Amino acid sequence: MLRVADSPLSSAQPRSGQTFTDLLAPLVEPGYRLACAMLHDAPAAEDAVQEASLIAWRKLGRLQDQSRLRAWFLGIVANECRNARRRRWATAVSHGLPDTLSVISGEERVLQGTDLRNAMRRLPHDDRLVVVLYFYLDMPLPEVAAVVGGAVGAVRRRLYRAVRRMRPDIVIEEAI
Amino acid sequence: MSLRAEIHDAIDEVTPPAPMLASRVGAYVLAEDRVVRRPRLGTWMRPLRGMAGVLAAALVVVLLAGLVLGGRLWRDWNSTVTRPMPINHTQLKALEARPLNLPLIDAGAACPAGPILESPSGSELGPLAYGDGVGPVYAQGTGPRYATGWGTYILTAYVVRPTFTGLILIRARDLQTNQVVVFAHNPLNKNYYGAIPNGDMAGTDFVLEHKVPKYTELALQTENMYRDLAGLWPVAVPLQGFSKGSSGCIGFQVDGTGFTEHFVVSY
Numbered sequence: 075m076l077r078v079a080d081s082p083l084s085s086a087q088p089r090s091g092q093t094f095t096d097l098l099a100p101l102v103e104p105g106y107r108l109a110c111a112m113l114h115d116a117p118a119a120e121d122a123v124q125e126a127s128l129i130a131w132r133k134l135g136r137l138q139d140q141s142r143l144r145a146w147f148l149g150i151v152a153n154e155c156r157n158a159r160r161r162r163w164a165t166a167v168s169h170g171l172p173d174t175l176s177v178i179s180g181e182e183r184v185l186q187g188t189d190l191r192n193a194m195r196r197l198p199h200d201d202r203l204v205v206v207l208y209f210y211l212d213m214p215l216p217e218v219a220a221v222v223g224g225a226v227g228a229v230r231r232r233l234y235r236a237v238r239r240m241r242p243d244i245v246i247e248e249a250i
Numbered sequence: 251m252s253l254r255a256e257i258h259d260a261i262d263e264v265t266p267p268a269p270m271l272a273s274r275v276g277a278y279v280l281a282e283d284r285v286v287r288r289p290r291l292g293t294w295m296r297p298l299r300g301m302a303g304v305l306a307a308a309l310v311v312v313l314l315a316g317l318v319l320g321g322r323l324w325r326d327w328n329s330t331v332t333r334p335m336p337i338n339h340t341q342l343k344a345l346e347a348r349p350l351n352l353p354l355i356d357a358g359a360a361c362p363a364g365p366i367l368e369s370p371s372g373s374e375l376g377p378l379a380y381g382d383g384v385g386p387v388y389a390q391g392t393g394p395r396y397a398t399g400w401g402t403y404i405l406t407a408y409v410v411r412p413t414f415t416g417l418i419l420i421r422a423r424d425l426q427t428n429q430v431v432v433f434a435h436n437p438l439n440k441n442y443y444g445a446i447p448n449g450d451m452a453g454t455d456f457v458l459e460h461k462v463p464k465y466t467e468l469a470l471q472t473e474n475m476y477r478d479l480a481g482l483w484p485v486a487v488p489l490q491g492f493s494k495g496s497s498g499c500i501g502f503q504v505d506g507t508g509f510t511e512h513f514v515v516s517y
Contacts, residue, residue, distance in 0.1 A: 094276045094279060094280060095276065098275075098276075098279070099272040099275075099276060100272075102271055102272040102275050103268075103271070103272065106265075106268055106271055107261075107265055110261065110264055110265035111261045111265070114261075114264045115264075116264070116265065116266050116268070117392065119265075120268060120271060120392070121393070121394050123271065123275060124274075124275050124278055124279075124393075124394075125394065127275045127276075127278075127279050128278070128279050128282050131279045190256055190257065190260040191260045191261070191263075191264070194257075194260070205257070206257075206261070209253065209254045209257040209258075210257050210258060210261050212254075237253065241253065244253065
């Protein structure tokens with residue numbers, strides 16, 4: 075298994091398929107799970123991960139701290155998910171695509187499931203992101219903080235607030 | 251059940267497995283990452299930045315003068331930029347001469363989509379988990395979509411079976427409206443890598459904030475196409491455009507030396 079700390083990330087690295095396989099390929103699956111959790115729409119999630127991977131690939135040389143690779147990549151995926159939701163809304167409103175060609179929102183289609191998914195859907199993007207990273211990707215709070223770009227304390231408070239919104243009756247300490 | 255377990259269950263229900271995603275993303279990333287990067291200014295060059303504007307303005311004047319005086323040269327250069335890859339025109343003409351055999355269907359009729367080759371293990375189709383077509387060319391139009399005032403563009407992956415080499419011609423029509431499907435380069439990818447929009451120019455459009463010319467055909471040159479991660483399957487990822495009013499039921503005819511292939515995709 076690749077140890078990220080050993081990976082050469084200098085801008086002079088050869089941009090080969092092997093480099094992709096070593097560095098980014100292992101992150102595609104967690105990125106896809108994050109995108110699915112954020113978008114609740116598998117095709118849109120694949121698109122988001124694909125675009126995020128291209129962005130990450132092009133900016134790979136700028137990443138100074140190699141140990142942050144996973145958090146950095148997931149941050150890009152999260153940003154692409156935010157953009158995907160914006161684009162989808164703007165496209166549907168402004169262009170009036172024909173039905174057979176429009177980007178059908180799987181979100182509305184799929185998100186008629188459990189109360190929990192509905193509750194997550196109602197969370198603001200940043201709140202949903204910390205919930206997904208912490209509860210679904212099982213990331214520790216410091217790494218969640220690295221992805222969202224905040225302090226651990228602030229992330230913990232955001233997590234408490236998000237859980238309270240999803241489940242007003244839950245005992246927070248047991249949940250977290 | 252803990253909240254964590256509940257969240258896992260809830261999200262897993264909307265997260266189908268995607269075992270070939272990393273491979274497909276890898277092929278896409280490596281194919282797209284061909285934009286020439288401008289080298290960064292070294293520290294020693296930074297004092298020269300102030301002069302850069304003056305130099306750029308002077309360069310613009312020289313270029314404009316050159317364009318005015320060298321109209322013919324400009325046209326030649328422009329055509330070179332539009333289609334920089336050498337192409338065997340005799341062979342292309344022969345493929346274009348083959349009649350287009352795509353049936354029209356009634357408006358509202360069921361779209362006869364297919365055939366599709368599934369390859370869950372990934373061994374059959376190289377970088378793709380499935381592909382439209384019967385081979386040697388397969389398509390997968392599941393890339394990002396871009397809407398414009400004219401219609402919709404889909405970034406579409408084409409792969410060619412490694413045993414085939416040579417020129418390939420792709421033409422497509424809406425089977426209900428008979429509208430021509432257009433092809434264009436992904437404007438963020440400055441290198442063409444063997445996928446060359448060809449045929450009649452069908453105007454221009456703005457896609458991804460770039461002006462792109464649209465063509466009625468797509469030529470693939472396997473020798474110049476990018477290869478998948480395994481280095482075997484030629485891959486190209488051009489844009490396909492459908493005008494507003496398209497039914498989304500699209501028939502494709504793929505011609506190459508020794509074969510003609512048809513498939514229908516319902517977008």
